[in-house]
Amino acid sequence: MDAKLPVKRLNSLTWLLAIIASIILSLILSQYPTQKHIFLIAVLTITGISLVGYAHVYIMVILAKRFGLRSKKFSKYRFLFTYPASIAIYLLLWPIFAHLTKEHWSFWDVYLFMAFVGSGVVVNTTVIVLHNSVLLYEHKVYSDLELARLKTANAEAANLLLKQQIHPHFLFNALNTLKALYRKDPAAGDTYIVHLANFLRASIFKHTEKVSRLDEEFKLLQDYLEMQKIRFGTALICTITVPEESFKSYYLPSFSLQPLLENAIKHNELTEETPLEIAIFQQDGRIVVSNNLQKKKMRESSTNNGLANLAERYRLLSEDEILINERNNLFSVSIKLLTHEYSDH
Numbered sequence: 001m002d003a004k005l006p007v008k009r010l011n012s013l014t015w016l017l018a019i020i021a022s023i024i025l026s027l028i029l030s031q032y033p034t035q036k037h038i039f040l041i042a043v044l045t046i047t048g049i050s051l052v053g054y055a056h057v058y059i060m061v062i063l064a065k066r067f068g069l070r071s072k073k074f075s076k077y078r079f080l081f082t083y084p085a086s087i088a089i090y091l092l093l094w095p096i097f098a099h100l101t102k103e104h105w106s107f108w109d110v111y112l113f114m115a116f117v118g119s120g121v122v123v124n125t126t127v128i129v130l131h132n133s134v135l136l137y138e139h140k141v142y143s144d145l146e147l148a149r150l151k152t153a154n155a156e157a158a159n160l161l162l163k164q165q166i167h168p169h170f171l172f173n174a175l176n177t178l179k180a181l182y183r184k185d186p187a188a189g190d191t192y193i194v195h196l197a198n199f200l201r202a203s204i205f206k207h208t209e210k211v212s213r214l215d216e217e218f219k220l221l222q223d224y225l226e227m228q229k230i231r232f233g234t235a236l237i238c239t240i241t242v243p244e245e246s247f248k249s250y251y252l253p254s255f256s257l258q259p260l261l262e263n264a265i266k267h268n269e270l271t272e273e274t275p276l277e278i279a280i281f282q283q284d285g286r287i288v289v290s291n292n293l294q295k296k297k298m299r300e301s302s303t304n305n306g307l308a309n310l311a312e313r314y315r316l317l318s319e320d321e322i323l324i325n326e327r328n329n330l331f332s333v334s335i336k337l338l339t340h341e342y343s344d345h
Helices: 007-029 038-067 072-101 110-184 186-205 214-235 257-267 307-318
Strands: 211-213 236-241 251-253 276-283 286-292 323-327 330-336
Touching: 007 038, 007 110, 038 072, 038 110, 072 110, 110 186, 110 214, 186 214, 211 214, 214 236, 214 251, 214 257, 214 276, 251 307, 257 276, 257 286, 257 307, 257 330, 307 330
Parallel strands: 236 276
Antiparallel strands: 211 251, 276 286, 286 330, 323 330
């Protein structure tokens, strides 16, 4: 995105300067009873400053198109062209003012000539200073906007990278499970592959989405859960208790629930005698995933794509933290439900 010259703001500032200068000059001249042309001098002041300001803006527009607003040539030629233009404007106003006041004038009057030349220099310098304040402000706004755009792009890239890290790990486990199922129970393998296809289809279509509506996220979770039930049977018990109205009202980061379920299964023992009991419920504006602790004696190698991954994605999205709690042989992870304001992510 290219920086643009704030023409309207610069012209408005020029008019403000012209009006204020004419009022101040008129108040000063009103203290001298012999001064007869206060009104004409005020008009000359407004006209001179406004013409210098407009000329200044016009020159900047041409230079910005040719050299760019942030280039050194823009600054160099701006000074080079605006001062002669301002002096020329005041020298042209000189005979007009003399005609209206019926005063004798001559370009050979050195003192009067220098007075008008000096006026052009002073006014142009004042205009440059005021215009620079506007340009510096606009530059700051532009820089802040670019920084925000870069941060957003970086967050989007990081979020996408984190999501991409999840899928290969999940797919590796799923294919190993599918291979084992087809060896001992082809029918279960067929059912498993249907849920796997649904899960992968959602992964493809929602690959770049940062958030999903709660009902969509639970639909994805359900396919993953059915796959795990086929794999573990009665050794896995999962209950979901979420109010119906929440499914259409809240959002979660895409693929945020599945890693939590996978994390519980990965780090705990699952047997028919001591099943892993997972509960998913809504509490105080958060989704809680809890399970009884039955930690494996032999830990599997980890790719660190679980809770740390999800925590980083939450930080990038909303700066919220996930809450992890472990006590009384119960492990739980709590993630904040996102409101409608996040639906455009």
